[in-house]
Amino acid sequence: MFRAAxxxxxxxxxxxxxxxEDARPISAGIAVFEAGHPAPNDASVAAxxxxxxxxxxxxxxxxxxxxxxxxASAMLALPRPGLTxxxxxxxxxxxxxxxxxxxxxxxxxxxxxxxKGGQLAAAAGPVWTLALSDxxxxxxxxxxxxxxxxxxxxPSTFADAIEVxxxxxxxxxxxxxxxxxxxxxGEVDETIKPGDxxxxxxxxxxxxxRLTALTGAAxxxxxxxYHTVTIPEATAGEARDAAADFIARASRLAxxxxxxxxxxxxxxxxxxxxxxxxGGRNQEFALSAIALIRQxxxxxxxxxxxxDGIDGPTTAAGGIVDTTSLARAARAGTDWEAALARNDxxxxxxxxxxxIMWGPTGTNVGDLHVLLAG
Numbered sequence: 001m002f003r004a005a006x007x008x009x010x011x012x013x014x015x016x017x018x019x020x021e022d023a024r025p026i027s028a029g030i031a032v033f034e035a036g037h038p039a040p041n042d043a044s045v046a047a048x049x050x051x052x053x054x055x056x057x058x059x060x061x062x063x064x065x066x067x068x069x070x071x072a073s074a075m076l077a078l079p080r081p082g083l084t085x086x087x088x089x090x091x092x093x094x095x096x097x098x099x100x101x102x103x104x105x106x107x108x109x110x111x112x113x114x115x116k117g118g119q120l121a122a123a124a125g126p127v128w129t130l131a132l133s134d135x136x137x138x139x140x141x142x143x144x145x146x147x148x149x150x151x152x153x154x155p156s157t158f159a160d161a162i163e164v165x166x167x168x169x170x171x172x173x174x175x176x177x178x179x180x181x182x183x184x185x186g187e188v189d190e191t192i193k194p195g196d197x198x199x200x201x202x203x204x205x206x207x208x209x210r211l212t213a214l215t216g217a218a219x220x221x222x223x224x225x226y227h228t229v230t231i232p233e234a235t236a237g238e239a240r241d242a243a244a245d246f247i248a249r250a251s252r253l254a255x256x257x258x259x260x261x262x263x264x265x266x267x268x269x270x271x272x273x274x275x276x277x278x279g280g281r282n283q284e285f286a287l288s289a290i291a292l293i294r295q296x297x298x299x300x301x302x303x304x305x306x307x308d309g310i311d312g313p314t315t316a317a318g319g320i321v322d323t324t325s326l327a328r329a330a331r332a333g334t335d336w337e338a339a340l341a342r343n344d345x346x347x348x349x350x351x352x353x354x355x356i357m358w359g360p361t362g363t364n365v366g367d368l369h370v371l372l373a374g
Contacts, residue, residue, distance in 0.1 A: 037360075038310060039093075040077035045085055048078030048115045051150075055124035063126040063201075070134025070364035071308060072147035073106055078114040080179065080188070087173045088112050094170040099238065099272035102135060104164045106148040110191050111161040111183060112176065117144075117154035117191025118199055126201035127151050133209040134308075134364045136234035136267050141206045151202055154191035158183030210234060210266040210366040213307055217368055218264055226262035226372065229253050235267030235369060239281045240288035240340065242269045243304075243369075247292040250371045254296060259374025268366045271312075277344025280312025282367055283355075286319035287345040290326060290336050296373040298323055305356045308364035312346075318356040318367070319349040328352055 035044035058064035079088050091112065095105050110117035121127045129151045133141040143152040162180050165172055182188050192199055214230055221228045231249060235242045250263040269281045279287075282304040289302050305311070305318030329336055332351050339348040349355045 035075040035077075037071045037074045037308070038313065039089055040074040040085060042085070044075050044077035045079075048076045048113075051076055051120060052078070052115060052123055055120050055127075058127075059125040061125070063128065064121075064124040066120070066127060066129045066151055068129055068147050068151070069132035070147060070366070072150070073109055073116070076115050076120075076147070076150060080112055080114055083112055083175055083179060087176050091165075091170075091172045091176050094172065095164070095168055096270075097273040098168040098170045099270045100164065100168050100170075101137075101236075101270060102268065103138065103142065103145045104168070106145050107156045108161045108164055108180075109148045110154055110156065111158050111180060113148065116148035116150050117156075118149060118152055118196070119192055120150035121152070121202045122192050122196065122198040126203075127199070128203045128205075130205055130207050132363055132365055133206050134268065134366045136210055136366055137236055140234070141209050143204050143206075146206075151199070152204055153194040153196060153199060155194060157190065208365055213365045213368055214264060214266045217370070218262075221262040221264070221370075226260050227257050228262045228264065229257060231263065231265040233265075233267075235265050235269055235367070237269060239269040239271050239284040242267070243285045243288035244292065246285075246369055246371070247289055247295075247302075250373070251295055254373055261371075261373045263371040263373075265369045266366050267369075271343060273343050275342030275344060277339065277342035278312075278314060278347055279343050279345035280306070280310075280314050280316070280318070282306050282311045282318030283314070283316065283345035283349055284340070284343065285367075285369065286321050287336060287340050287348060290321045290329075293321055293371075294323055294326075296323070296371075300371065300373040302369070302371045303356060304367060304369045305358070306364070306367050307361060309358040309361040314346045315357070315359075316346060316349070316355040317358040319345060320354045320356060325352065325354070 035047045055064055131146050133146050135142050135145045143149055144154055158180055218228045218230050246265055253263055254261055271281050271284050285304040293300050293302055301322035303320040309317045311318050334348055334351050
């Protein structure tokens with residue numbers, strides 16, 4: 001039996017249930033690591049160290065089974081020698097604040113880590129990874145980007161990581177800049193590259209992604225009597241722009257589809273932070289649609305939420321707007337345009353009582369956007 005190196009609790013329970021239903025023994029046990037997300041913490045470092053220990057042990061135990069989901073970039077965080085967790089956290093925070101896409105962010109993360117970019121698999125015997133994907137582009141479900149690819153080869157380089165930082169015009173700690181420059185000069189080891197014999201026995205299977213969530217959500221809406229339409233392309237880019245595009249597409253669908261209508265999309269947007277507010281990409285997505293939703297008449301509602309139950313640095317999964325939101329905001333004395341300008345969507349929705357509060361779900365396949373009309 002392989003051992004699990006990293007897991008969200010529901011994922012682990014699902015594996016145990018499947019194994020037991022097949023009457024196969026769980027001879028080696030399962031290690032479950034719970035750590036910080038979206039920001040790593042000391043538990044993330046401890047999980048990274050223990051994962052490497054398990055990987056090395058697997059060389060004599062027969063192999064390693066890794067249950068991996070989006071979010072493990074933060075939950076398995078083992079900085080390279082000479083770097084601190086604070087260095088990595090500040091670098092990631094500044095990149096996210098500058099609107100870096102997930103593949104850009106994880107390119108940098110991999111080159112500051114002892115475990116990402118195939119390094120976990122390189123330390124192990126045979127590896128089989130079962131992954132839940134939160135990666136929607138530029139290459140959907142890219143194993144090298146999901147959780148920063150701890151069990152697959154990494155085609156990116158130190159030079160690529162430097163280019164991301166320069167392209168996004170962000171400040172990083174001096175130790176990070178120096179380390180990346182040393183790597184580009186060949187003074188420290190690169191991440192594991194395609195063709196490396198140490199990962200020749202690594203297998204990788206994506207067992208769920210955003211389309212899994214979209215299919216399930218659409219089935220639930222149809223069962224409740226909605227005429228359900230799904231948008232197949234992944235939402236991406238700035239949250240406020242993606243929201244406007246989603247509303248425009250839903251509006252065109254509303255002209256030809258009978259009510260009650262449900263339009264759904266999934267993906268993952270970004271937010272370039274220019275204000276001093278509190279929020280997340282889903283709350284900003286919903287807030288950006290507050291005035292646009294009125295075009296659907298008196299009975300329309302839009303919600304946007306993260307499937308992990310955590311939207312940015314908040315305890316909410318997302319937010320909801322409907323055709324009464326503007327009037328209720330006016331009565332509460334809160335200005336939606338000012339809130340949007342300050343990236344302060346969380347406090348706006350908190351005032352109206354329109355936050356989506358699921359709590360952490362223990363997994364992540366991206367964000368879900370839902371419009372109900374009629």
